[in-house]
Amino acid sequence: MSDLVLAAGCVLWRRSPDGDGMEICLVHRPRYDDWSFPKGKLKRGETALEAALREVLEETGHRCVPGAALPTALYTANGRPKEVSYWAAEATDGMFVANDEVDRLEWLSPAVARARLSRPGDRIQLDAFLRTGPADSGPSRD
Numbered sequence: 001m002s003d004l005v006l007a008a009g010c011v012l013w014r015r016s017p018d019g020d021g022m023e024i025c026l027v028h029r030p031r032y033d034d035w036s037f038p039k040g041k042l043k044r045g046e047t048a049l050e051a052a053l054r055e056v057l058e059e060t061g062h063r064c065v066p067g068a069a070l071p072t073a074l075y076t077a078n079g080r081p082k083e084v085s086y087w088a089a090e091a092t093d094g095m096f097v098a099n100d101e102v103d104r105l106e107w108l109s110p111a112v113a114r115a116r117l118s119r120p121g122d123r124i125q126l127d128a129f130l131r132t133g134p135a136d137s138g139p140s141r142d
Contacts, residue, residue, distance in 0.1 A: 007083040009039020009128045010089035012064055014107065022134060024113035024126065025091065027059050028104035034118035037125065038102075039084055048085040055119035059102045062094030068132050070125045086125045089133060 012025035020029060038057035042048060056064050067088035070108060074083055082085045096105040114126055 003080050005040045005077065005080050006048070007039055007082060007084040008042060008048040008055065008086070009037045009084060010052050010056050010064060010066070010087050011037055011070060011125050012056055012060060012062065012089050012091055014091040014132060021109070023107035025060060025062070025109055026106055026108060026113055027102045027131055028106075029101060030103045031101070032118075035106075035116045036118060036122060037086070039086075049087065052085065052087055052089070053124070056089060057094070060091075060094065060105055061096045062091045064089035064091050067134065068129075070128045073121055073125065075119075075121060088129045088132070090133065 008037055013022050014025070016023050023080070025038065027038050028035055038056045038059040040059070041132075042051040043054075047114060053064065053066065067090065068086060070086040071086050072083060074081070076082065090119065098104065106116075110126065110130055114123055117126070
């Protein structure tokens, strides 16, 4: 399917600063006025996992360690089919700087993140992450 748009992203998480649980990273894209996981289109020659890690760094300013593969999202965007591969990823270091593509970033409890997601379909990846938990490390596909 030549019209298929390939993209990748991560459910980026960190341990809560207070040590009680974890927080999920959501980014706000002013172009679409939506809240989503960091994600973006694959560049030529790039694997989905490489793209996911690059997009996390570009959109959040954070480096991360990829974990378990999460369900792939399939939907139509701008009249074209889109396939987005996802991984769980733990944030390691970095700092967010607002830019034209992403103007806000928030670290939220899983319940608040689930409610804030603009696209209901994104809850599939969050729910899968919460079922497997952050303990499952190491990428399982690329």
